[in-house]
Amino acid sequence: MNSILALIVLIAIVAVGTPIIRNMVGAGNLRCTRCDGTGQVNEKWPDPTEPGGWHKVEGICPKCKGKGRIRAR
Numbered sequence: 007m008n009s010i011l012a013l014i015v016l017i018a019i020v021a022v023g024t025p026i027i028r029n030m031v032g033a034g035n036l037r038c039t040r041c042d043g044t045g046q047v048n049e050k051w052p053d054p055t056e057p058g059g060w061h062k063v064e065g066i067c068p069k070c071k072g073k074g075r076i077r078a079r
């Protein structure tokens with residue numbers, strides 16, 4: 007019976023500790039939603055506010071500057 011209780015406690019520690027450790031390692035960074043974490047974008051769509059009438063971004067993602075991750079806070 008005691009070993010089952012120990013197992014439950016261990017699972018609880020892992021369940022609580024894993025998100026905390028992940029938070030510390032990730033330092034509050036989230037995957038960039040614009041390039042989906044790749045750091046590269048290939049965007050093209052009609053946009054009357056842009057010169058030439060087209061929105062065009064190719065290469066380094068302007069949102070995360072090619073890092074693929076953005077600060078959550």
Ligand SMILES: [Zn+2]
Pocket residue numbers: 038039040041042043044045046067068069070071072073074075
């Ligand atoms: Zn990005």
